[in-house]
Amino acid sequence: MTSRNLEELSTAEALRLLAGVPIGRVVFTRHALPAIRPVNHLVADGQIVIRSNPGTVLSAEVAPSGAVVAFEADELDSDRHLGWSVIVTGVARLVDDPEEAAHYKARLRPWVSGEMDQVVRISPEIVTGFRLSPASPATT
């Protein structure tokens, strides 16, 4: 295996990488069990914004109660074992303001159609991430 450097990412760099990919995974707890859903997202003002349909656990249970969720995105090359992963932990809340919700909806194309969808915002409290990059020749 090629030598690699494992680098911890700063919060700013982690959020920059997160903003550069369209898909992430929101992770929450339901009835004390871990649950995960792939979603598309955007990063605005340092917060992660996703869309969710009203009937889902995320819209009906997680966001209304201001529960803590995790959000993960990555770009990992499984052949070369290089890439990055970012994990954000924070409180999820529904975006109640109609104008603000409409603004985000226009920028986020949902995967499954639904007229009545809602917008959920995750406020990062803990941001962690790593990057595996090829080691420079001097250090191998």
Next chain:
Amino acid sequence: MTSRNLEELSTAEALRLLAGVPIGRVVFTRHALPAIRPVNHLVADGQIVIRSNPGTVLSAEVAPSGAVVAFEADELDSDRHLGWSVIVTGVARLVDDPEEAAHYKARLRPWVSGEMDQVVRISPEIVTGFRLSPASPATT
């Protein structure tokens, strides 16, 4: 947007897709908070097998207590909004048998080096998944 079909996957098809990709994400609860880690995995005898280092939460807390975890993998095309996602929920346990552990270790190349790494097996109890595929012309 092109018309698409949303299809729920059978358990067999979901595990087949999961087995065909090298990277997934293990999701667990720590101190009542959701946590997620990207890992590489294999599927053997209907179970998901991953490697983990002894110092990690997964090895030191989650697997020894037989906690319930989720495991997710996907192949999603964010431009065309096509692809699949599979989510498995089940109990995680350390593989104690040295021969069995060695067998799996030989097949799973870890992302971060570590001599003393352990093998964790997830026994699926709930398997869900979906596939978004282009709608056939007759149904558009």
